[in-house]
Structures are given as C-alpha cells and as structure tokens.
Amino acid sequence: MRKINKWLVACACALFSLTGCYNTESRENVLKIYNWADYIDEDVLAEFPQWYKEQTGEDIRIVYQTFDINEIMLTKIERGHEDFDVVCPSEYIIERMLRKGLLLPIDTVFGKTPNYLHNESSYIREQLDKLSRPGHRASDYAVGYMWGTAGILFNTDHVPAEDAGTWASLWNLKYKNKILMKESYRDAYGTALIYANAGNLEKGKVTVEELMNDYSQASIDTVEKYLKEMKPLIAGWEADFGKEMMTKGKAWLNMTWSGDAVWAIEEAEGVGVNLDYEVPAEGSNVWYDGWVIPKYAKNKKAASYFINYLCRSDVALRNMDACGYVSAVATPEILEAKIDTTLSYFSDLSYFFGPAADSLPIDKVQYPDRKVVERCAMIRDSGDKTELVLEMWSRVKGDNLGVGVVIVILVSVGVMVVFTVYRRLQCYRHEKAQRRRRNHRKRKRK
Ligand code: N2P
Numbered sequence: 001m002r003k004i005n006k007w008l009v010a011c012a013c014a015l016f017s018l019t020g021c022y023n024t025e026s027r028e029n030v031l032k033i034y035n036w037a038d039y040i041d042e043d044v045l046a047e048f049p050q051w052y053k054e055q056t057g058e059d060i061r062i063v064y065q066t067f068d069i070n071e072i073m074l075t076k077i078e079r080g081h082e083d084f085d086v087v088c089p090s091e092y093i094i095e096r097m098l099r100k101g102l103l104l105p106i107d108t109v110f111g112k113t114p115n116y117l118h119n120e121s122s123y124i125r126e127q128l129d130k131l132s133r134p135g136h137r138a139s140d141y142a143v144g145y146m147w148g149t150a151g152i153l154f155n156t157d158h159v160p161a162e163d164a165g166t167w168a169s170l171w172n173l174k175y176k177n178k179i180l181m182k183e184s185y186r187d188a189y190g191t192a193l194i195y196a197n198a199g200n201l202e203k204g205k206v207t208v209e210e211l212m213n214d215y216s217q218a219s220i221d222t223v224e225k226y227l228k229e230m231k232p233l234i235a236g237w238e239a240d241f242g243k244e245m246m247t248k249g250k251a252w253l254n255m256t257w258s259g260d261a262v263w264a265i266e267e268a269e270g271v272g273v274n275l276d277y278e279v280p281a282e283g284s285n286v287w288y289d290g291w292v293i294p295k296y297a298k299n300k301k302a303a304s305y306f307i308n309y310l311c312r313s314d315v316a317l318r319n320m321d322a323c324g325y326v327s328a329v330a331t332p333e334i335l336e337a338k339i340d341t342t343l344s345y346f347s348d349l350s351y352f353f354g355p356a357a358d359s360l361p362i363d364k365v366q367y368p369d370r371k372v373v374e375r376c377a378m379i380r381d382s383g384d385k386t387e388l389v390l391e392m393w394s395r396v397k398g399d400n401l402g403v404g405v406v407i408v409i410l411v412s413v414g415v416m417v418v419f420t421v422y423r424r425l426q427c428y429r430h431e432k433a434q435r436r437r438r439n440h441r442k443r444k445r446k
Pocket of ligand 1: 037
C-alpha cells in the first residue's frame with residue numbers, strides 16, 4: 001500500500017512540474033494590445049473577453065501595454081521581438097508601416113457577429129486611404145480609432161484668446177517658463193514651419209499641407225532655428241504630463257492635442273482653473289490614429305474582433321467619455337449623444353456626420369467646425385528624410401540642458417566627489433587611531 005502511495009505521489013509531482021514548466025495557455029487565447037496611454041475606457045477593455053467568448057465561444061486573455069510616443073511604439077514593433085496583435089499608431093506611422101510591409105490586412109468577416117467596421121466615418125476612411133500604396137488600400141490595414149487637431153490649450157486667466165489664437169504665443173517672451181510643448185517631433189516640426197511661414201501662408205504663396213510635409217533642407221534648417229529659439233522659453237517637452245500641469249495652473253500654454261485639451265478643460269473646471277483651447281489661425285495639424293495588425297501578430301482573429309468591438313457605437317462613446325478624444329465612429333447614436341443644446345454656437349460637421357449635420361451645437365474642441373479642419377493638414381510619412389528630421393530634432397533636444405543646469409550638475413558632482421573623499425579620509429583616520437589604541441593596549445598588557 002505504502003509503495004502505491006509513493007508511486008502516486010511521484011506521478012502527481014511529475015505532472016505538477018510538467019504543467020509548471022510548460023504554459024498550457026495557447027497563444028490563440030491571448031490578445032496583446034499596444035495602445036497610447038489614457039486612450040481607452042478600462043471597463044471596455046475588461047469586458048472584451050466576455051464579449052469575445054459570446055461571439056466565438058473562445059477564451060481570451062488580454063495583455064495590455066501603453067506608449068506615449070509613436071516612434072517608441074514603432075521601434076518595438078519593427079524589431080519583431082514584440083508580437084503585439086493590435087496597435088494604434090498615428091496616420092504617418094501607419095503610412096510608414098504600410099510602406100515597410102509591416103502590416104497585415106484586418107479581417108472583415110466575423111461569423112454571426114455584426115461588422116461594426118462600417119460605423120467608421122467615411123471622412124476618416126477617405127483620409128486614411130490617402131496613405132494607400134499601389135495594390136494596398138490603407139483602409140484594408142487600418143481602422144480609424146480617434147482623431148483630432150493639434151492646438152493650444154491655455155489658461156484664460158493669464159492668456160487672452162487672441163494670443164492663444166496664434167502660434168506666435170509659443171515664441172512670446174511674456175510666457176517664458178509657462179509654455180509646454182508636446183514631446184512629438186512631427187507636431188513640433190509642423191508648428192515651427194507654419195509659424196515661420198505665417199506671412200507666406202497669408203499671402204497664399206504656400207498651403208498648410210505643403211508646409212506640414214516639406215522636408216527640404218531649407219525647411220529643416222528653418223525648423224531647427226525656430227525650435228532653438230523657442231526652447232529657452234518653454235518649461236519643458238511633455239509626452240503626457242502637460243494636461244496635469246495645466247489643470248494645476250503650473251503652466252499657461254500647452255501645445256497639445258484636442259482630446260487632452262478636452263480632458264484638461266473638464267478636470268480644471270472642478271478645481272477652479274479656467275482653460276480653453278484654440279487651433280491657431282495660421283493653421284495646424286489634423287491627425288488620425290487607427291488600429292492596425294502588425295505582421296508579427298500571433299492572433300489576427302482576436303485582433304480583428306477587438307477592432308470590430310471598438311467600432312460599436314456604445315463602446316466608442318464610453319471610450320470618448322473616458323479619454324476626451326473623438327471616436328472615428330460616426331453613427332446617429334454618437335451624434336445624438338454628442339449634441340449639446342446648452343451651447344450657444346453651431347458648427348458645420350457635415351464632413352464627418354453627413355450632409356444633414358451642417359449646423360450643430362456640439363463641443364467645438366472635440367468636433368472642429370469645417371472651417372477649422374480646412375485650415376489644417378494631415379502629417380505624412382517623411383520617408384527617407386526621416387533620419388534628417390530626427391537628427392535635427394535631437395540637435396534641438398540635445399542641448400536641452402541650459403548652461404545653468406550644466407553648472408548645477410557639475411557643481412553637484414564636484415561636491416559629491418569632495419564629500420566622498422572627505423568621508424574616506426575620516427574613516428581611514430578613525431581606523432588608524434583605533435589600530436594605534438589597540439596596539440597601545442596590547443603593549444601595556446605585556
Ligand atoms: C492620448 C494620446 C493621444 C494620441 N494620451 C494622439 N495622437
């Protein structure tokens with residue numbers, strides 16, 4: 001009997017160690033998502049596995065990671081070490097990924113599950129399709145998620161709207177150390193070039209679209225000059241902390257994205273800080289983020305279902321409420337939910353919601369009027385000029401430490417070295433004295 005027991009225990013242990021060594025979870029039951037920080041309703045994410053199970057009968061576990069900078073995301077994906085199933089880049093990165101063959105087409109057949117991908121606004125699809133390559137239509141590889149403008153979030157108690165209505169405010173000495181710039185080289189590039197060419201724009205000699213995507217050496221040099229001029233005036237480059245600084249009243253001007261502005265304006269209201277947002281008159285960037293499936297993905301099926309799920313009107317609304325950004329979904333349900341009859345202004349949103357939506361009371365930071373969008377342009381992939389632009393950007397950022405900061409660092413290091421040497425010397429003297437005392441006592445005992 002004892003022998004049998006021993007044998008059973010041994011078998012159980014072997015089984016246990018086997019299951020311990022090998023993860024029995026199949027990759028088909030894991031969905032790896034890589035998204036911008038603060039860009040989804042957490043409950044929407046948490047509810048996906050149950051919905052997926054209802055639709056497909058399959059279990060799914062979510063692995064979720066976030067990023068703040070497009071290029072950091074792309075570097076991870078490009079190396080192929082990361083097998084994310086679904087990621088959310090901005091349009092110029094989608095274009096780059098498409099050009100480099102880094103994307104898989106998204107499934108459009110979902111069995112008994114409705115295809116919610118059709119809820120995407122045709123305006124967004126048309127914009128994304130501008131990124132297409134011969135034989136590869138961009139909208140087969142990307143589905144719009146959120147979109148918006150780049151502009152200036154400002155504290156109305158310190159900055160008049162006329163100032164925030166022009167990019168010149170970012171170069172205005174009177175706002176020194178109260179300005180935050182988005183840590184995004186593409187946004188900084190467009191902003192500087194538009195500001196530098198404000199006169200040419202006014203005279204109609206050049207368009208915002210041309211400037212936004214002009215990578216000639218002369219333009220790169222201009223951007224470098226203007227960004228270097230701006231740098232001593234700014235309190236910092238922010239990847240995602242700008243909205244917090246603004247709501248706390250620590251900064252007054254933040255070159256940022258519309259959705260972050262919406263979030264900040266609402267938060268600030270609660271603590272008595274007055275913020276507003278303007279898309280400068282010279283023109284700006286209108287951007288589109290979309291979901292794509294990288295070629296290294298291991299679960300294309302769940303990735304496609306996830307994208308489809310995000311296009312449900314109710315899900316899109318919850319995501320919008322959670323993060324302040326505007327969904328690419330343009331269904332009557334969204335329109336109805338976003339109309340705000342307490343507003344005293346009306347916007348032409350027919351380009352997004354369709355012909356009937358030409359005069360609607362809807363938050364203008366979230367949904368810009370047709371005229372605002374018309375003075376904005378989409379950023380395109382800088383192709384083989386990317387390296388040059390990035391080198392310029394690192395020259396701008398590289399000498400980020402002003403002379404003052406360098407002196408403080410050098411002095412601190414000097415103080416630390418002197419202090420360490422002093423302490424060592426003290427220890428050495430102390431030990432020497434102890435040794436002397438011990439020897440003295442020994443001699444005495446003898
Ligand atoms: C949200 C970031 C939004 C990305 N934290 C805008 N392209």
